[in-house]
Amino acid sequence: MWTAMRELLRGRFARRLALAFAALGIGTAALTAVLVNTAFTDRFENYLADQQHTRQQQLVALFADEYNRESGWKPQALDQLAPTVTMTGSEVELRGSAGQRVWSLADADVTPATLAMHREMMGTGDLGSPRSLPVTVDGQRVGTLEVRVPQGVVPAVDKDFQSSVNRLLVGGALGAALVALVVGVYTARRATAPIAELTRAANDLAAGRRDRRATTIPNNEIGQLATAFNTMADRVEKEDELRRAFAADVAHELRTPLAIQRSELEAVQDGVREPTDKVIASLHDENLRLTRLVTDLETLASADAAAFTLDREPLSLTSLVADTVAGLAASFSEAGIELRTDLTDVCVDGDPVRLRQIVTNQLTNALKFVPAGGTVTVGLHEEDGWAVLHVADTGPGIPADDLPRIFDRFFRSRDARADGSGIGLAVAAELAAAHGGTLTADSQAGHGTTFTTRIPSLPSPSA
Numbered sequence: 001m002w003t004a005m006r007e008l009l010r011g012r013f014a015r016r017l018a019l020a021f022a023a024l025g026i027g028t029a030a031l032t033a034v035l036v037n038t039a040f041t042d043r044f045e046n047y048l049a050d051q052q053h054t055r056q057q058q059l060v061a062l063f064a065d066e067y068n069r070e071s072g073w074k075p076q077a078l079d080q081l082a083p084t085v086t087m088t089g090s091e092v093e094l095r096g097s098a099g100q101r102v103w104s105l106a107d108a109d110v111t112p113a114t115l116a117m118h119r120e121m122m123g124t125g126d127l128g129s130p131r132s133l134p135v136t137v138d139g140q141r142v143g144t145l146e147v148r149v150p151q152g153v154v155p156a157v158d159k160d161f162q163s164s165v166n167r168l169l170v171g172g173a174l175g176a177a178l179v180a181l182v183v184g185v186y187t188a189r190r191a192t193a194p195i196a197e198l199t200r201a202a203n204d205l206a207a208g209r210r211d212r213r214a215t216t217i218p219n220n221e222i223g224q225l226a227t228a229f230n231t232m233a234d235r236v237e238k239e240d241e242l243r244r245a246f247a248a249d250v251a252h253e254l255r256t257p258l259a260i261q262r263s264e265l266e267a268v269q270d271g272v273r274e275p276t277d278k279v280i281a282s283l284h285d286e287n288l289r290l291t292r293l294v295t296d297l298e299t300l301a302s303a304d305a306a307a308f309t310l311d312r313e314p315l316s317l318t319s320l321v322a323d324t325v326a327g328l329a330a331s332f333s334e335a336g337i338e339l340r341t342d343l344t345d346v347c348v349d350g351d352p353v354r355l356r357q358i359v360t361n362q363l364t365n366a367l368k369f370v371p372a373g374g375t376v377t378v379g380l381h382e383e384d385g386w387a388v389l390h391v392a393d394t395g396p397g398i399p400a401d402d403l404p405r406i407f408d409r410f411f412r413s414r415d416a417r418a419d420g421s422g423i424g425l426a427v428a429a430e431l432a433a434a435h436g437g438t439l440t441a442d443s444q445a446g447h448g449t450t451f452t453t454r455i456p457s458l459p460s461p462s463a
């Protein structure tokens with residue numbers, strides 16, 4: 001236990017937590033001691049006050065009886081009371097009903113030293129404050145007794161009891177501090193262990209261990225933090241994998257046209273081939289391929305930040321789709337593909353450049369797959385607050401194994417009839433998401449493919 005305690009107290013948070021428990025135990029015991037001693041002090045003060053009051057009333061009764069017996073104040077008779085008063089250690093002076101001085105212990109030759117000696121012998125303590133007490137007989141005030149009685153002392157048994165209680169409180173405070181420290185250490189270990197594990201996992205993750213996860217997950221707020229950390233670590237690891245795959249795909253895409261260009265140029269340099277129009281055209285095609293790839297990469301990078309760079313405005317999506325289809329009609333005609341449209345009036349709040357790119361990428365993708373004699377149909381309508389764009393073709397369809405991956409970056413189906421970067425559909429999907437929508441595909445091999453884009457719509461001007 002002590003070894004674990006020392007190890008635990010090395011941490012600042014754990015040390016503060018354990019010491020806070022100990023301080024709480026000591027503070028509780030100290031507060032209890034203060035309250036108990038305050039209660040004892042009040043009790044003793046009340047006890048002494050009661051003693052003084054009793055002595056005062058006894059002296060008043062003594063002088064009242066003397067007045068009643070003598071039918072008045074007679075100094076010689078009062079001298080007979082001196083021994084009794086002296087035994088109490090009190091100072092007494094009697095005044096008449098008119099306030100005149102009648103008698104005092106000095107008249108009976110009793111000195112203050114004698115009174116002090118009796119107080120010391122009786123153990124009654126020092127004199128208290130002076131009091132003026134009325135002396136009444138048969139309801140009439142016959143005089144005033146100026147008196148100072150001893151304050152009294154606390155009985156030894158009471159002092160011993162108070163001392164024993166204080167000793168118990170001190171022992172209790174030490175015991176409470178020890179128990180609180182042990183409880184604090186135990187609680188701190190339980191509370192800080194997940195935090196320490198989470199800290200180590202974060203440090204390992206920062207050091208490059210992407211597979212590091214928090215293993216201690218309690219059922220509390222710290223556990224929620226650990227779960228969030230593990231989720232973040234999973235995403236970081238996945239992003240690293242995507243980044244590596246992205247770099248590999250880019251290198252692969254760039255390697256082929258560069259290798260072709262290099263081999264052609266080296267062949268011309270070595271005299272193996274002549275720089276004919278065919279060779280130059282081949283080099284030009286590869287250069288265009290590199291240009292398209294770089295353009296697609298720029299488009300993909302801008303699509304990643306599209307949610308922050310969209311230049312939105314209310315527009316007619318119907319007109320935008322119609323213009324885009326018209327711009328690509330010649331390419332479809334050259335490929336021998338029939339291009340049809342079925343458009344209704346739909347308005348959206350979006351970036352016209354990005355929206356045109358979504359439509360263009362889907363149509364150019366259809367050119368790669370649909371054979372001559374096929375048909376591509378572009379439909380647009382509004383459905384439950386959504387602008388729904390369908391691009392349906394009569395091509396060979398997408399194999400079931402390829403369908404889940406068609407929106408991945410650089411993915412190209414093995415059935416594509418033309419070269420491409422494999423970025424077009426990925427860009428279209430991310431741009432649709434940036435507009436708060438979705439892009440999905442429905443296809444069966446041999447039965448064509450339908451791409452569906454959904455974007456939040458606006459009420460049409462006519463409505």
